[in-house]
Amino acid sequence: MTYSYYPGCTLKTKAKDLDVYARRAAIALGIELEEIEEWQCCGGVYPLATDEIASKLSSVRALNAAKEKGQDLVTMCSACHHVIKRVNDDMANVSDIQMRANNYMELEEPYQGETSVIHFLELLRDKVGFDKIKEKVVNPLTGRKIGAYYGCLLLRPSKVMAFDNAENPSIMEEFIKAIGATPVVYPLRNECCGGYISLKEEERTQDMVTKIVESAGGAQAESLITACPLCLYNLNKNNSKVDMPVYYFTELLAEALGVKEEVEG
Amino acid sequence: MQRIGVFVCHCGSNIAATVDVEKVVEYAKLEPGVVHAEDYQYMCSEAGQMKIAEAVKDKNLTGIVVCSCSPRMHETTFRNAAKRAGINPYMVEIANIREHCSWIHKDIEEGTEKAVILARAAIAKVNLNAPLEPGESRVTKRALVIGGGIAGIQTALDIADAGYEVDIVEKTPSIGGRMSQLDKTFPTLDCSACILTPKMVEAAAHEKVNIYTYSEVDKVSGFVGDFTVDIKKKARSVDMDKCTGCGVCSEKCPMKKTPSEFNRGLENRSAIYTPFAQAIPNVPVIDRENCIMFKTGKCGVCSKVCQAGAIDYEQQDEIITENYGAIVVATGFDTIKLDDFDEYAYNQSKDVITSLELERVMNAAGPTKGHLERLSDGKAPKEIVFIQCVGSRDVTCRGKEYCSKICCMYTAKHAMLIRDKYPDVNVTVFYIDVRTPGKNFDEFYRRAVEEYQVNYIKGQVGKVMPQADGKLLVQGVDLLDNRQILKEADMVVLATAIEPEAGVRKIATMLTASIDTNDFLTEAHPKLRPVESPTAGVFLSGVCQGPKDIPETVAQAGAAAVKAIGLLAKDKLMTNPCTAKADELLCNGCSTCANVCPYGAITYEEKEINDHGIRENRRVAAVNTALCQGCGACTVTCPSGAMDLQGFSNRQILAEVDAICR
Numbered sequence: 043m044t045y046s047y048y049p050g051c052t053l054k055t056k057a058k059d060l061d062v063y064a065r066r067a068a069i070a071l072g073i074e075l076e077e078i079e080e081w082q083c084c085g086g087v088y089p090l091a092t093d094e095i096a097s098k099l100s101s102v103r104a105l106n107a108a109k110e111k112g113q114d115l116v117t118m119c120s121a122c123h124h125v126i127k128r129v130n131d132d133m134a135n136v137s138d139i140q141m142r143a144n145n146y147m148e149l150e151e152p153y154q155g156e157t158s159v160i161h162f163l164e165l166l167r168d169k170v171g172f173d174k175i176k177e178k179v180v181n182p183l184t185g186r187k188i189g190a191y192y193g194c195l196l197l198r199p200s201k202v203m204a205f206d207n208a209e210n211p212s213i214m215e216e217f218i219k220a221i222g223a224t225p226v227v228y229p230l231r232n233e234c235c236g237g238y239i240s241l242k243e244e245e246r247t248q249d250m251v252t253k254i255v256e257s258a259g260g261a262q263a264e265s266l267i268t269a270c271p272l273c274l275y276n277l278n279k280n281n282s283k284v285d286m287p288v289y290y291f292t293e294l295l296a297e298a299l300g301v302k303e304e305v306e307g
Numbered sequence: 308m309q310r311i312g313v314f315v316c317h318c319g320s321n322i323a324a325t326v327d328v329e330k331v332v333e334y335a336k337l338e339p340g341v342v343h344a345e346d347y348q349y350m351c352s353e354a355g356q357m358k359i360a361e362a363v364k365d366k367n368l369t370g371i372v373v374c375s376c377s378p379r380m381h382e383t384t385f386r387n388a389a390k391r392a393g394i395n396p397y398m399v400e401i402a403n404i405r406e407h408c409s410w411i412h413k414d415i416e417e418g419t420e421k422a423v424i425l426a427r428a429a430i431a432k433v434n435l436n437a438p439l440e441p442g443e444s445r446v447t448k449r450a451l452v453i454g455g456g457i458a459g460i461q462t463a464l465d466i467a468d469a470g471y472e473v474d475i476v477e478k479t480p481s482i483g484g485r486m487s488q489l490d491k492t493f494p495t496l497d498c499s500a501c502i503l504t505p506k507m508v509e510a511a512a513h514e515k516v517n518i519y520t521y522s523e524v525d526k527v528s529g530f531v532g533d534f535t536v537d538i539k540k541k542a543r544s545v546d547m548d549k550c551t552g553c554g555v556c557s558e559k560c561p562m563k564k565t566p567s568e569f570n571r572g573l574e575n576r577s578a579i580y581t582p583f584a585q586a587i588p589n590v591p592v593i594d595r596e597n598c599i600m601f602k603t604g605k606c607g608v609c610s611k612v613c614q615a616g617a618i619d620y621e622q623q624d625e626i627i628t629e630n631y632g633a634i635v636v637a638t639g640f641d642t643i644k645l646d647d648f649d650e651y652a653y654n655q656s657k658d659v660i661t662s663l664e665l666e667r668v669m670n671a672a673g674p675t676k677g678h679l680e681r682l683s684d685g686k687a688p689k690e691i692v693f694i695q696c697v698g699s700r701d702v703t704c705r706g707k708e709y710c711s712k713i714c715c716m717y718t719a720k721h722a723m724l725i726r727d728k729y730p731d732v733n734v735t736v737f738y739i740d741v742r743t744p745g746k747n748f749d750e751f752y753r754r755a756v757e758e759y760q761v762n763y764i765k766g767q768v769g770k771v772m773p774q775a776d777g778k779l780l781v782q783g784v785d786l787l788d789n790r791q792i793l794k795e796a797d798m799v800v801l802a803t804a805i806e807p808e809a810g811v812r813k814i815a816t817m818l819t820a821s822i823d824t825n826d827f828l829t830e831a832h833p834k835l836r837p838v839e840s841p842t843a844g845v846f847l848s849g850v851c852q853g854p855k856d857i858p859e860t861v862a863q864a865g866a867a868a869v870k871a872i873g874l875l876a877k878d879k880l881m882t883n884p885c886t887a888k889a890d891e892l893l894c895n896g897c898s899t900c901a902n903v904c905p906y907g908a909i910t911y912e913e914k915e916i917n918d919h920g921i922r923e924n925r926r927v928a929a930v931n932t933a934l935c936q937g938c939g940a941c942t943v944t945c946p947s948g949a950m951d952l953q954g955f956s957n958r959q960i961l962a963e964v965d966a967i968c969r
Contacts, residue, residue: 201704210649229772260775
């Protein structure tokens with residue numbers, strides 16, 4: 043199984059772990075992730091203005107690169123996934139955006155949303171299969187009570203993201219089961235962490251993440267997993283008295299597959 | 308050659324603002340056959356119709372073209388005017404220069420050009436029109452009412468009181484419908500059962516009303532005045548004549564694990580059951596899917612305990628065929644499923660319930676005997692949160708875009724009743740808007756706020772979170788105060804959107820009655836014919852047509868009854884003469900037309916045909932004009948061009964097309 047892979051900027055800097063552990067786990071699972079060449083920052087936030095074209099172009103370039111290879115495009119960071127998936131939806135369904143982006147790109151063949159964008163979690167569920175992962179786990183995380191923290195970018199808008207039931211998701215809980223741990227379902231697992239508001243109004247995001255952490259703690263979770271660097275950054279700034287370490291899901295996957303300590307490369 | 312008069316209507320400014328009507332008159336005069344053309348401000352008015360009559364007299368007209376609104380609006384008006392003036396009504400054609408032209412164009416030149424073209428087409432058709440005479444068909448003096456809720460019961464009683472036989476077909480084991488599940492009714496707070504049960508009894512006792520419960524409409528054929536309907540009487544497994552309604556069978560039935568439909572699944576019922584104590588008929592049914600006897604062949608307890616010997620495991624479904632002059636649809640509603648609304652935790656917590664479930668909780672005959680308690684632990688709640696518009700006015704495609712109309716009032720009712728009976732319970736209502744138009748409705752809502760101190764918060768709830776201690780954390784927003792709210796509650800009640808009862812689509816299809824995108828049945832005219840379906844002889848009663856409360860439903864039920872009575876009072880109906888006709892010389896008897904005819908109007912006969920001097924026996928198509936609805940399916944299917952529709956012949960339609968393309 044070979045896929046085009048879009049890591050995104052944060053995964054090269056602050057969120058190296060998310061990327062490194064994913065790559066190790068992928069090798070262990072027999073998945074080849076081919077990083078696309080000369081990818082650019084996704085922009086971090088999906089441009090909501092309908093006349094905004096320039097900021098959608100980096101996504102279109104990545105999508106087209108995957109299309110030219112005839113591969114699905116795998117993403118890792120929630121924010122990148124969100125932006126690229128929504129731009130792809132625009133390219134498939136909004137003729138005005140499609141036309142203007144293509145005019146700008148001057149591709150040999152216009153891009154019309156042909157590439158399928160899948161998040162690494164979806165890859166694990168739909169292409170590899172959680173059953174298969176379970177079989178390959180050498181180091182099951184038995185007894186660990188882990189809460190899935192979805193945040194909002196993976197789930198909403200639910201029609202475009204088509205990731206899981208936005209109000210009652212289960213994919214990360216299935217993932218936690220697959221690596222041998224016990225998933226803890228808590229009500230605030232799909233609430234927003236505050237996102238970029240943390241740059242401007244730190245207190246506000248602190249309030250938000252404190253509620254999330256306390257909700258998870260109340261349900262007896264001992265740690266949280268996330269797929270989003272920004273969520274992890276915000277969650278770690280909570281004011282709660284509950285001790286709640288937050289991990290990238292890929293780190294626990296690598297640990298369960300016994301490839302966490304492998305030397306890079 | 309026809310002598311045609313063309314009459315162009317201004318429709319005030321509706322047409323005249325976008326169409327140069329004088330120019331249309333000018334151009335119409337140039338068309339073949341036209342001997343008179345004029346325009347007038349309101350052609351449909353008395354004065355306008357007089358102008359037509361005068362022109363017929365003065366100019367000896369044989370055909371009329373009226374350039375005006377849609378024929379759906381005034382074709383009958385102008386046909387009647389023509390008839391009074393001495394012209395066959397079918398010599399009138401309407402050129403729709405309003406809906407098809409002035410209303411959809413902005414540019415006057417464009418509008419005028421199109422109006423001229425439409426007039427030209429109508430003139431070309433009238434040149435080929437021939438007088439047609441309507442036939443007659445009989446009226447069966449019996450009505451069918453589909454659905455035995457308050458709408459169906461009221462319609463049936465009103466028709467029966469006028470002296471006509473009525474059959475009610477109800478799919479559940481008892482009549483009564485949703486109203487029988489309600490505890491109290493707004494705005495007077497009288498008990499629902501107290502006002503409904505007497506009506507149920509009256510219907511059952513009425514000599515002109517015949518009730519088929521546990522039955523469904525299976526097949527419908529025929530047309531206005533003469534429908535033939537197959538009613539499937541599902542096997543009750545209980546002999547209705549022998550049963551005394553003592554209830555011992557349900558009591559002794561060992562299989563008591565089926566969720567009670569009547570109590571909205573909040574408690575279980577036995578496999579042999581009567582839905583509720585006041586059920587009519589008071590005869591139980593065996594739910595064969597859950598009955599041990601039917602599943603394993605071993606049990607028979609009900610049969611053993613029945614003193615009357617009424618249990619009949621061998622009973623079969625029965626088809627009853629009956630003729631009706633009129634059919635009233637009164638199929639009602641249900642609440643939507645909440646599977647797509649997990650943010651309210653309905654599937655995650657027993658203490659999150661729908662308003663209809665709360666009706667059962669508040670009802671003395673309900674699962675908690677009328678005590679307000681949490682369904683998870685039976686504890687008395689201290690904080691109750693109501694959430695309005697759950698799935699109503701919803702643009703996320705999970706719910707319904709429309710307003711369910713009844714929720715604001717019943718939520719105010721619930722809030723008030725709880726505050727009245729349990730003054731120590733705090734009640735909060737989250738709303739988008741409070742909509743309480745209706746007699747004594749707003750006063751009712753204000754009483755809830757002012758007298759009963761119900762805490763109304765303008766804003767929606769984003770999430771209901773079940774907590775480890777069993778409480779529910781409600782996260783919402785107060786839009787007037789611009790702040791987020793986190794509120795702990797013991798119970799959450801969801802004012803769930805209503806939708807037409809499942810199965811209405813099937814019934815609509817059988818009746819060829821149209822339904823809208825939400826599966827509500829469509830009226831013949833949204834303002835002027837609100838209780839009639841566009842299908843002649845089919846009438847609409849209650850929520851099947853759109854959300855309604857009880858007073859409105861009863862009013863509409865009466866209106867539907869009046870329309871049905873108006874039809875049943877006639878001895879004969881005029882039939883549409885625009886029916887299909889086969890040209891026997893061209894017909895080769897291939898049966899293609901009979902195969903596509905949706906009304907079964909085409910048969911074949913062996914006939915001696917004189918084909919250009921050659922006499923031979925041929926098999927040719929014959930149309931039963933009483934059954935033919937003039938849909939035209941046969942005319943386009945016929946490979947030899949033998950089928951033609953009178954009033955819409957191939958020649959006439961091609962003449963119109965030619966005139967448009969000229």
